[in-house]
Amino acid sequence: MEISAAGRLEVRITAADVGKRVSVRRLSDTGVAGERFTDTVGVLTSWTDGVLLITRKSGESVRVAESDLVAGKVVPAAPARRRGPAVSYEELARVAARAWPPVESERLGAWELRAAGGFTRRANSVLPLGDPGLPLDEALTAVRRWYAERGLPAYVQTATGAAGTQEPLCAELERRGWVREVTAEVWTGGLAPVADLSEGAGVVLSREADEAWLARYQRKGVSDVALRVLGGGPSVWFATVPGADADADGPGVPAAIGRCVVDGRWASFAAVEVDPARRRRGLATAVMAALARRALDEGASAAWLQVETDNAGARALYAGMGFAAHHAYHHYREPGDTATDQ
Numbered sequence: 001m002e003i004s005a006a007g008r009l010e011v012r013i014t015a016a017d018v019g020k021r022v023s024v025r026r027l028s029d030t031g032v033a034g035e036r037f038t039d040t041v042g043v044l045t046s047w048t049d050g051v052l053l054i055t056r057k058s059g060e061s062v063r064v065a066e067s068d069l070v071a072g073k074v075v076p077a078a079p080a081r082r083r084g085p086a087v088s089y090e091e092l093a094r095v096a097a098r099a100w101p102p103v104e105s106e107r108l109g110a111w112e113l114r115a116a117g118g119f120t121r122r123a124n125s126v127l128p129l130g131d132p133g134l135p136l137d138e139a140l141t142a143v144r145r146w147y148a149e150r151g152l153p154a155y156v157q158t159a160t161g162a163a164g165t166q167e168p169l170c171a172e173l174e175r176r177g178w179v180r181e182v183t184a185e186v187w188t189g190g191l192a193p194v195a196d197l198s199e200g201a202g203v204v205l206s207r208e209a210d211e212a213w214l215a216r217y218q219r220k221g222v223s224d225v226a227l228r229v230l231g232g233g234p235s236v237w238f239a240t241v242p243g244a245d246a247d248a249d250g251p252g253v254p255a256a257i258g259r260c261v262v263d264g265r266w267a268s269f270a271a272v273e274v275d276p277a278r279r280r281r282g283l284a285t286a287v288m289a290a291l292a293r294r295a296l297d298e299g300a301s302a303a304w305l306q307v308e309t310d311n312a313g314a315r316a317l318y319a320g321m322g323f324a325a326h327h328a329y330h331h332y333r334e335p336g337d338t339a340t341d342q
Contacts, residue, residue: 009071015047017074019168022054024072026064037070043160045171055170057161058309059183059330084188084324085265085302089164090129092186092304092326097127099261099268101232103225108142109133115150117225121182121331125155128169136172144334154334155181162327170330177335184306189323191267191292191303197321198282200290204240209259213238216254216273230271233261237294239287243275256283260291267295269305284317 013022021043028038042056052064100122102114110130116123124147132139140156147154156173159165174180206213209230214222222230230236241256255278259271269291274283292303305323307314 011069011072013044013072013074018044018047020044020074021076022072023075024052024054024064025070026068027070040064041075043167045168053171055160055167057328059158059160059170059180059328061171061174084322084326085190087188087302087326089159089162089327092188093127093129093159095263095266096122096186096268096304096306098263099233099270100229103228106146108139108146111139111143113143113146115147115152116229117223118152119219119223119226119229121155122157123229124152125157125331127157128166137176140176140334147334156332157329158332159186159327159329161325165327170332173332178332179335180330181333182331183328184308185325185328186304186306187318187323188302188304188326189318189321191296191301193322194288194303195292195296196289198286198289200286200293202241203286203290204242205290205294206238206240207236209238210240212242212252212254213240213257215252216240216257216275217271218273230259233263235262235298236260237262237291239291241283241287256287258284258287258291260295262295262298262300265299265301267292267300267303269303285321288321 009025013024021041023039023041025037025039028036040054040056040062042054042062044052045055045061046053047066050066052066054062054064056062097112100120102123103116105115106113109132110128111132112127112129114123114125114127118124126143134142143156144154156178158170158173160167160170170180209217209227219226237260239258239260240254243252243255253275256274257271258269258273261268269288272284272287295303303323304326305318306329307318
């Protein structure tokens with residue numbers, strides 16, 4: 001907190017600091033004895049009618065009454081990263097978009113509208129990296145119309161928690177009734193350490209998602225459009241660990257699978273799934289190690305993946321591999337739509 005020369009806490013932020021990352025202390029409303037103050041760090045996304053709206057790294061919006069402020073100051077745009085490859089949010093967002101390519105897309109200023117028959121939200125949402133070239137309400141109207149023409153709900157993908165992310169846009173979407181439906185995190189790490197974790201014995205790599213791979217994939221009834229998304233990207237590899245029922249008549253259902261997209265210096269890991277009866281035997285690690293070695297052979301050096309915030313097992317696994325959170329990302333659904341992910 002900002003402390004004056006006289007030793008007093010001071011509020012050194014104003015409405016002119018909207019859009020900046022701030023740290024504030026306010027009188028606590030928890031009612032817990034001894035907890036007089038509550039601290040909040042995030043992007044100041046509005047200051048209207050005596051109420052501050054601060055968006056935290058997680059995407060959560062916190063309202064703070066101006067009258068409750070005890071101290072406040074502007075802080076650096078993002079904390080220094082202690083490990084992992086250096087990368088901007090925009091670079092990582094574009095790499096992630098290429099790993100899950102849409103079947104069709106259209107530009108709206110610097111926004112990209114993407115559609116793929118509803119398969120994955122990444123491939124069926126707006127990627128707003130810049131100015132849409134229209135006032136926000138007009139841009140959102142155009143977005144809703146574009147997705148309605150394709151029989152799809154409108155989603156906007158945003159991010160929080162890193163330099164250049166979109167906390168102000170999150171706040172504006174929420175103000176207009178858009179619903180934050182999904183929150184996850186993008187983690188990054190070095191590629192070579194992953195390759196060194198396991199020999200990867202028994203892992204079969206292929207350029208295509210065959211019937212056996214799809215039999216283990218969590219999304220059933222995959223359409224031709226979905227196969228185009230899964231097989232899209234600069235350099236795509238599918239990993240399979242044959243199951244116990246593999247024989248001369250067929251591969252059976254794999255014990256584990258995974259997908260990797262190599263894109264310049266980046267390799268992405270996704271769809272790492274293991275037979276529930278064979279978990280905790282190192283199969284996920286073996287799959288990722290085999291894919292990592294292939295990505296290294298193609299010149300990649302860094303890796304990214306996405307993980308749900310409540311998936312404790314996956315978070316522990318990836319942290320042990322040297323990955324760390326880079327930013328949180330969210331999908332906002334248009335007001336009044338009740339569609340679910342396909």
